Amino acid sequence: MNTETYCIAGRLRMLARVATGLYNDAFTGENVTFAQAGLLMHIFAQPGIRQSALSKTLQIEKSAMSRDVQLMYKNGWLTDNRRGLFLTEEGSLLAKRCHKIWKELNQRVHAELGPEAVNGLTLLSESLLTKLLS
C-alpha cells in the first residue's frame, strides 16, 4: 500500500463497518445494536453522566447523541426527569447482559487479531486523537 492508494479515512470507515457488523451480530439476541449496547455500558459504568460528556468521550456530535438517548428512553432503558443519564432497572439488567456478551466477544477479537494488530490500533488511535483532533 502506498500513499497514492491508501486512504486513511476510507480504510478506517471500512474497518468500522466490518467491526460494527461483527459486533452487531453478537447483540441480535438482545435486540440491541452495538452502538446502543455501548451507550448502555457507558451509562452503567458512570451513572448520571451527561450527554455532553459522552459526546466528547465518544466523539459523537451532540445532536446525534441526543437522538440516541431519545431512542434509549423510548425503549424504556433510561429514567426521566433527572440531570444526567440513569438506567432503569430494565436498562440496567440489559446493560449487564450486554457487558457479558461484549466481554467475551471483545476478548475473542483481541485474540484473533493478535497483539501486533491490536497494538497497531492503539498506536494509530493515540496519534490520530492527539494530532488530528480539533
Added chain:
Amino acid sequence: MNTETYCIAGRLRMLARVATGLYNDAFTGENVTFAQAGLLMHIFAQPGIRQSALSKTLQIEKSAMSRDVQLMYKNGWLTDNRRGLFLTEEGSLLAKRCHKIWKELNQRVHAELGPEAVNGLTLLSESLLTKLLS
C-alpha cells in the same frame, strides 16, 4: 488500555467518526461528502465498475450502495442506461478536483500521523480483514 476497557469496534467507530469529519471538511468547498468523493474517485479509476464490486471492495452493503449511487445519479455525476457505472463529464471533472484535494490531505495526514501509526493501521487492517471478515 487493557482488554476490559478497550473495545475494538468502539475504538474503530470513534476513529472513523473523527477521520470522516476531518476529510469531510476538506470537501465542503466542492459540496460533496467524503463518502461521495471516495465513490467518485473509485468510479473515475475504474469506469464501468459494478455496484456489486464496489460493495465488496468497500464492504458497504449492496442496498446502501444502491442508494449512494442513486444520489450520485440525481446529482448528475453518473450516466444512465448502462451496465456498470460511468461518470458524466461533470462527474469526471468533479472526481479530478476531489482527487487533488484528497491527495494533498491524505499525504498531510500520513505525515502528521507518522509511519508507525500508519503502519499500525495497515497491520490491523490486514489482520481484521483476513481473520474476521465472513
Added chain:
DNA sequence: TTATAAAAGTTGTATATACAACTTTTTGCG
C-alpha cells in the same frame, strides 16, 4: 440576586448505513 454569557440539549434536514424482502438481470446448462 439577577442579567447575561456559555454550555447543553433539541429539532429540521440530509446523508450513510444495514437487514429483509422483493424484482430484475445475468449466467449456465440442457
Added chain:
DNA sequence: CGCAAAAAGTTGTATATACAACTTTTATAA
C-alpha cells in the same frame, strides 16, 4: 435458444450520524 438458478439491484423500514439553527439550562460576574 430458453429456462432455472444465481447474482445484482431496489425498496421498505430503521438506526447512526452530522450541521445549522434554535431553545433551555447552567454558571458567572456585577
